[in-house]
Structure formats: C-alpha cells, structure tokens
Amino acid sequence: MANGSLSDGITMIHLHHCVSARSFRPLWMLEELQLPYQLHMLPFPPRAKARWFLDENPLGTVPLLVQGDVRMTESAAMCQYLAATHPDAGLEVAPTHPAYGAYLNWLHMSDATLTFPQTLVLRYGRFEPAERQQPQVVEDYSRWFLARLRAVETALTHSRSDHLCAGSFTAADVAVGYALLLAQHLGLDVQFGLATQAYWQRLQQRPGYQRAMAAQVRAAEEQGVPTTPAPDTRP
Numbered sequence: 001m002a003n004g005s006l007s008d009g010i011t012m013i014h015l016h017h018c019v020s021a022r023s024f025r026p027l028w029m030l031e032e033l034q035l036p037y038q039l040h041m042l043p044f045p046p047r048a049k050a051r052w053f054l055d056e057n058p059l060g061t062v063p064l065l066v067q068g069d070v071r072m073t074e075s076a077a078m079c080q081y082l083a084a085t086h087p088d089a090g091l092e093v094a095p096t097h098p099a100y101g102a103y104l105n106w107l108h109m110s111d112a113t114l115t116f117p118q119t120l121v122l123r124y125g126r127f128e129p130a131e132r133q134q135p136q137v138v139e140d141y142s143r144w145f146l147a148r149l150r151a152v153e154t155a156l157t158h159s160r161s162d163h164l165c166a167g168s169f170t171a172a173d174v175a176v177g178y179a180l181l182l183a184q185h186l187g188l189d190v191q192f193g194l195a196t197q198a199y200w201q202r203l204q205q206r207p208g209y210q211r212a213m214a215a216q217v218r219a220a221e222e223q224g225v226p227t228t229p230a231p232d233t234r235p
C-alpha cells in the first residue's frame with residue numbers, strides 16, 4: 001500500500017533507512033510493536049548516493065518517518081512517538097509514572113550525549129578522506145563517549161531490573177541500545193563495563209531486535225541497496 005490507510009483505518013508508516021544507521025532505532029521499535037510499515041532503503045550517505053531524497057528530507061539524513069501528515073527526522077523522537085501512539089504495547093512511560101523524567105532523560109541522552117561523540121569518531125576516523133582524518137579527534141571522542149556511557153553502567157548496576165527505567169523494557173532501551181550497536185561497529189564495545197556488556201547481550205537476544213536486523217538486510221537485497229552497515233561504509 002502506498003500512502004493510504006490500512007483496512008483498520010491506521011495510516012501506513014513509511015521509514016527511510018540506511019543499514020544500521022540511526023534509523024535502526026525506529027525500525028527496531030516497529031518490530032517490537034509488530035506494526036505494519038514500509039521500509040525504504042537508501043545507500044549511505046543518501047545526500048551523495050540518492051540525491052532525490054533531499055526533496056523528501058532537505059537534511060539528507062536518515063531516518064525520515066512519514067505517517068500521513070506526520071514527518072519526523074529525529075530517531076529518538078520517533079521511538080517516543082511510536083511508543084506513545086501504541087500505549088497498549090507498554091513501551092512508553094506515562095507522564096504520571098515516577099520514572100517519566102528518567103525515561104525522557106534516557107531518550108534524549110541516547111542521541112544528544114551518546115551518539116553525538118560517536119559521529120565525530122566516525123567522521124574523522126572513517127568517512128573523511130585520508131588527508132582529513134584526525135586520530136586525535138577519534139581518540140578524544142571515543143573517550144568522551146565511554147565516559148558518558150558511565151551513566152548507563154551506573155544505572156544498570158544499581159537497577160533491580162534488566163532495563164534502564166520503569167522496571168521494564170521501553171523505548172528508552174531501544175534508543176540507548178542503538179548507541180551500543182554503533183559502539184560495536186566502532187570497536188568500542190570491548191571497553192563496556194560489565195553491566196553494560198550484559199545489557200547489550202540481552203538486547204541483542206530480543207526477537208524484536210533480531211527481526212529488525214533481518215528486515216533491513218532483506219529489504220536492502222530486495223531494493224538493490226548495499227547491505228554494508230552505514231558505519232562501515234566509506235562514502
């Protein structure tokens with residue numbers, strides 16, 4: 001179905017995605033929620049390899065999520081949106097819950113504090129041509145990321161549950177979990193603390209995570225897009 005409504009009146013969700021880029025966050029959410037969606041795969045980076053996409057998202061970035069008139073370009077906000085619009089699935093934390101503040105904090109921290117330093121590591125360690133690569137930036141921002149990750153290690157060490165907040169798996173685990181996936185691509189996972197390592201193993205065992213992993217490869221193959229994860233691509 002293109003843009004229209006499904007038979008039960010729900011408007012189709014379209015997700016524009018590059019393999020294992022930040023758009024994996026909403027893809028993982030969609031699989032956890034088992035919602036119908038259409039996955040539009042793009043080669044990385046779309047700004048250079050799929051220039052038509054700039055008409056859809058002038059930033060040229062993924063994710064882009066479209067559902068009717070809703071258009072979103074921030075992956076953590078999409079996690080929050082999908083959880084809140086499907087409350088019965090239990091992946092959101094309600095404003096009346098004591099953990100609501102912590103939930104929002106993790107969602108925002110996932111990209112603003114955790115993925116941000118990783119993008120500098122990627123850019124100056126992989127994406128830039130050899131003469132513009134900056135080993136000092138890579139080292140400094142790898143350390144920065146690992147220092148910020150102490151918030152995750154501390155929370156998990158003191159938590160009585162297997163999850164970051166509210167005593168259950170929520171959209172915050174998906175948003176933060178993606179930063180751990182990206183860290184793995186960057187080879188930083190070997191420096192995770194013990195609680196973070198165990199948490200990352202648990203997240204990868206979730207059927208929703210595994211379905212999302214399989215869905216992106218299947219869609220890339222069907223749509224003739226390379227299956228190389230975006231973090232491992234040299235644009």
Ligand SMILES: N[C@@H](CCC(=O)N[C@@H](CS)C(=O)NCC(=O)O)C(=O)O
Nearest residue numbers: 021022045047061062073074075111
């Ligand atoms: N804060 C945004 C960042 C989106 C973003 O920068 N995505 C990267 C992939 S992880 C991208 O599309 N980069 C391509 C480019 O910058 O041209 C989010 O969390 O969704």
